[in-house]
Amino acid sequence: MELSVIIPIYxxxxxxxxxYQRLLAVLEPMALPGGFELVFVNDGSRDQSLPLLxxxxxxxxxxxxxxxxxxxxxxxxxxxxxxxxxxxxxxxxDADLQDPPELIPQLYLKMREGxxxxxxxxxxxxGDSVAKKITARLFYRVLASITHISIPVDTxxxxxxxxxxxxxxxxxxxxxxxIRGQISWIGYRQTFIEYDRAERAGGETGYxxxxxxxxxxxxxxxxxxxxxxxxxIGGFVVSGVAFLxxxxxxxxxxxxxxxxxxxxxxxxxxxxxxxVQLISVGIIGEYMARLSANVRQxxxxxxxxxxxxxxxxxxx
Ligand code: UDP
Ligand code: MG
Numbered sequence: 001m002e003l004s005v006i007i008p009i010y011x012x013x014x015x016x017x018x019x020y021q022r023l024l025a026v027l028e029p030m031a032l033p034g035g036f037e038l039v040f041v042n043d044g045s046r047d048q049s050l051p052l053l054x055x056x057x058x059x060x061x062x063x064x065x066x067x068x069x070x071x072x073x074x075x076x077x078x079x080x081x082x083x084x085x086x087x088x089x090x091x092x093x094d095a096d097l098q099d100p101p102e103l104i105p106q107l108y109l110k111m112r113e114g115x116x117x118x119x120x121x122x123x124x125x126x127g128d129s130v131a132k133k134i135t136a137r138l139f140y141r142v143l144a145s146i147t148h149i150s151i152p153v154d155t156x157x158x159x160x161x162x163x164x165x166x167x168x169x170x171x172x173x174x175x176x177x178x179i180r181g182q183i184s185w186i187g188y189r190q191t192f193i194e195y196d197r198a199e200r201a202g203g204e205t206g207y208x209x210x211x212x213x214x215x216x217x218x219x220x221x222x223x224x225x226x227x228x229x230x231x232x233i234g235g236f237v238v239s240g241v242a243f244l245x246x247x248x249x250x251x252x253x254x255x256x257x258x259x260x261x262x263x264x265x266x267x268x269x270x271x272x273x274x275x276v277q278l279i280s281v282g283i284i285g286e287y288m289a290r291l292s293a294n295v296r297q298x299x300x301x302x303x304x305x306x307x308x309x310x311x312x313x314x315x316x
Contacts, residue, residue: 002034003027003108004087008041008077012095013048014202016040020056020063022101030105034088039064039081039308040095044071057307069302073211075177075218076301078157082166084308090166092157092179097201098127099158106193107160116188119152119159119180120195127199132212139216143181146226151184151219152192164188170313175293175300176218185223221290228287231280238276242269 005023009016020038027036040053042065050067057063066080078092089111093099103120110118125133140153157179161169168186169179184190207215220227245265252258 001037001086001088002032003030003036003089003091004039004081004085005036005091005093005104006039006041006078006081006085007093007095008043008074008081009045009049009053009095010043010071010074010077010206011045011047011049012203013045013052015096016049016052016056018201019095019097019101022097023104026101026104030108035062037062037064037086039066039085041065041077041081042067043074043077044068064308065306066303066308067305069304072301073214074207075179075215078179079169079177080301080303082169084306084311085166086308086311088163089160090163091160094156094158096203096205098198099156100195100198103158103193103195104160110191110193111160111162114189115191116162116165117159117183117186117190119155119183119190119192121152121192122154122156122197123194125197127197135212139219143216143219143223146220147181147224149181149184149223151181151223155180155192159183162188167314173294174222175296175298176222176290177300178215178219178222181219181223217286218290221287227283231283234276235280238273242273245269 005027007019012019023038030036040056040063042050042053053063053065053067057065064084066084068077068080072080081092082090089108091104091107093101093104099120107118107120125136128136137154140151140155143151144153159180161183165183165186165188169182172182174182
């Protein structure tokens with residue numbers, strides 16, 4: 001198998017038909033030597049996505065599907081696709097046509113120049129709300145500034161990766177997946193091409209703010225310890241300030257004698273310290289929660305039905 005295309009599906013009934021047509025229109029003319037497969041991962045859709053996929057799979061044997069037992073989330077859906085994709089090269093693409101399938105040949109050709117990863121970088125993004133654009137921009141930059149590995153900014157999961165990278169990903173057991181970060185961590189020769197991101201073709205976004213915040217926190221906690229250290233540094237700074245204030249109080253009490261017993265300063269410092277402590281405990285909590293999720297060693301997802309055989313992980 002030369003190429004696998006992984007498509008996570010969450011309530012995409014209005015897009016699957018057009019997506020399938022456009023993928024075929026792009027992939028068939030490429031005349032890939034070993035052929036291609038489309039790996040649809042149904043992530044607990046509540047609409048008619050699954051019956052649509054089953055119909056396609058019955059008609060076209062290049063259509064593979066994995067049906068989850070419930071909604072596990074986008075990153076886990078992609079992971080499941082990676083676990084069972086057979087291709088020498090693997091494309092990850094959104095189902096809502098925001099990532100144009102027409103870019104796949106370019107990604108593929110670039111990869112053939114000797115890269116293991118070619119990601120598609122958003123030059124512009126249409127359709128997303130202003131709030132989403134701003135938070136996304138901010139997130140990618142904050143993440144880039146606090147992590148050692150270079151995670152490309154303004155880049156989603158739309159990309160092509162080689163079998164080597166897929167095997168690398170399959171060796172990474174973490175529960176809190178942040179695939180674009182993991183791929184950066186893996187290394188090898190990586191490059192990018194730029195594109196203009198389209199609007200969602202139909203349906204609604206499956207990424208609620210809750211899911212976006214979770215993804216952001218997964219990305220940060222998995223690839224940076226800076227927030228933990230910031231809690232320590234913040235603690236030192238606040239203690240330092242408190243120490244100076246203490247000296248100042250003693251000075252005004254015994255030297256200048258213009259000492260006023262005042263509760264406002266007391267309240268301010270108590271509230272400030274309380275806030276700093278709560279934030280620090282919260283940051284530790286975020287890491288702890290992920291630690292405990294990984295210690296539990298639960299399977300990442302459960303499959304209710306699929307037409308793809310499992311592929312064993314080499315070396316494990
Ligand atoms: N998706 C998924 N599980 C989810 C949410 C989304 O598999 O819980 C899929 C969705 O079907 C789409 C891709 O992930 O193929 C990107 O989601 P979406 O377009 O809703 O995100 P946005 O583009 O708004 O960030
Ligand atoms: Mg989208």
